[in-house]
Amino acid sequence: MSAVPVSTIVLHPRPAAPAPAPAPEPASPAAGGARDAWSVDAVQALFELPFADLLLRAQLVHREHFDPNAMQLSTLLSIKTGGCSEDCAYCSQSSHHETELKAGKLLEVEAVVDAARAAKDAGAGRFCMGAAWRSPQARHMEPLLRMVREVKALGLETCMTLGMLDAQQARALQAAGLDYYNHNLDTDPDYYGAVITTRTYQDRLDTLEHVRAAGVKVCCGGILGMGESRRHRAGLVAQLANLDPYPESVPINQLVPIEGTPLAGTPPLDPIEFVRTVAVARITMPRAVVRLSAGRQQLGDAAQALAFLAGANSMFYGDRLLTTGNAEVDRDRDLLQRLGMHANPPGEPGTNSRNPATAG
Ligand code: SAM
Ligand code: DTB
Ligand code: SF4
Numbered sequence: 638m639s640a641v642p643v644s645t646i647v648l649h650p651r652p653a654a655p656a657p658a659p660a661p662e663p664a665s666p667a668a669g670g671a672r673d674a675w676s677v678d679a680v681q682a683l684f685e686l687p688f689a690d691l692l693l694r695a696q697l698v699h700r701e702h703f704d705p706n707a708m709q710l711s712t713l714l715s716i717k718t719g720g721c722s723e724d725c726a727y728c729s730q731s732s733h734h735e736t737e738l739k740a741g742k743l744l745e746v747e748a749v750v751d752a753a754r755a756a757k758d759a760g761a762g763r764f765c766m767g768a769a770w771r772s773p774q775a776r777h778m779e780p781l782l783r784m785v786r787e788v789k790a791l792g793l794e795t796c797m798t799l800g801m802l803d804a805q806q807a808r809a810l811q812a813a814g815l816d817y818y819n820h821n822l823d824t825d826p827d828y829y830g831a832v833i834t835t836r837t838y839q840d841r842l843d844t845l846e847h848v849r850a851a852g853v854k855v856c857c858g859g860i861l862g863m864g865e866s867r868r869h870r871a872g873l874v875a876q877l878a879n880l881d882p883y884p885e886s887v888p889i890n891q892l893v894p895i896e897g898t899p900l901a902g903t904p905p906l907d908p909i910e911f912v913r914t915v916a917v918a919r920i921t922m923p924r925a926v927v928r929l930s931a932g933r934q935q936l937g938d939a940a941q942a943l944a945f946l947a948g949a950n951s952m953f954y955g956d957r958l959l960t961t962g963n964a965e966v967d968r969d970r971d972l973l974q975r976l977g978m979h980a981n982p983p984g985e986p987g988t989n990s991r992n993p994a995t996a997g
Contacts, residue, residue: 675878675921681871683917688909692947695916698923699948706978709763709926709951711796712756715959716784717743717768723800723835725823726899727860727892729960730769736897738960743768746783753788756955759966762981764788765796765819767959771836772801782813789814796856801836801844807851817886818848819856825872828865832900845880856886858930861914862906863892870914878921886951887918887925891932893961908940912947919948926951933964938972945976954980 683691699705720740724733732740753764766784773781781797789795797810798819810818823829826838848855857880859873877887891911894901911932918927928951929936929944936944941952956965964972973980 710954712761721769763794825869858888888930916947
């Protein structure tokens with residue numbers, strides 16, 4: 638394991654007064670201790686730290702739990718595209734918006750398995766299947782369960798994102814071999830109503846509860862750059878960090894502005910603020926795998942490298958996300974190589990041995 642123990646990192650004495658120290662990290666859920674909640678104020682205080690202090694803190698936390706040079710690679714496939722009844726203001730697939738996207742049917746199982754095999758051959762460790770639904774219907778379950786079984790049989794980790802699930806659907810997916818379910822909180826509860834009106838924050842929390850109760854690992858994050866404030870970003874991170882336990886996997890998306898959606902003209906987020914958010918996620922959720930998700934093309938190599946320093950240790954890998962482009966595979970391989978980073982083999986989370994939450 639190449640993770641550098643914190644004790645071996647030489648820190649130069651700080652010449653000036655130390656930056657204010659935000660609240661201590663709450664007791665780890667894996668340690669079974671009582672958890673303190675992260676207040677939004679405490680999370681915002683992390684955001685306000687000088688950039689170098691914030692990144693150092695994030696790196697120390699990261700190195701304590703993970704190999705800092707390991708990258709988890711997930712490939713996405715849209716298994717059912719467009720025509721969605723929800724009104725998420727960022728989304729190309731909502732039938733409430735006039736976008737250029739053509740709606741399709743649920744893909745055949747064989748087509749999904751072929752795409753998963755290609756993703757594995759290209760080096761992905763996890764295959765994430767996304768459907769533009771409010772929630773899956775009963776007739777969808779049989780093909781979905783076959784997809785999970787057959788993708789899993791290839792030796793890939795499986796992930797799905799299908800909208801809201803009830804308890805029974807979550808249990809059926811778990812029994813088929815689903816490793817992760819992605820369901821994002823997307824933003825702060827106070828900003829949520831400006832983005833989505835067709836389902837509530839509580840609906841999302843309920844689905845996360847069903848996923849957790851079924852024994853499927855939780856992949857839950859949000860979107861930055863939708864016009865929210867720093868306070869809202871702190872509120873989102875506090876919500877995620879206060880889930881008990883916090884998600885195993887935290888995707889941080891940057892808004893991909895899509896023509897025809899209400900958020901199309903939103904000014905881009907400062908990349909430094911994006912990196913700050915990654916660092917704050919790392920500090921507040923030390924054992925979570927933090928994923929650079931949508932928006933990597935806009936971030937560019939230098940900001941992504943900073944985000945890796947800030948504790949991001951996963952990315953979407955493959956030329957497409959769901960309906961938009963992603964950084965190209967050759968470019969990502971080149972980026973990892975220039976940074977001396979390596980991809981995790983499938984099923985291997987790239988943790989160090991002190992990480993009970995994701996080591997098994
Ligand atoms: N329909 C399901 C749902 O919403 O739960 C699953 C698919 S949905 C596309 C998954 C997530 O992708 C959303 O929750 C959102 O966080 C992210 N996403 C969708 N469109 C995006 C965009 N234009 N920019 C950034 N992230 C986006
Ligand atoms: C997540 O948090 N981001 C992914 C995945 N989960 C399903 C989706 C990103 C979608 C970006 C816009 C698109 O391609 O449509
Ligand atoms: Fe539908 Fe998901 Fe897009 Fe919302 S984010 S419109 S639920 S596909």
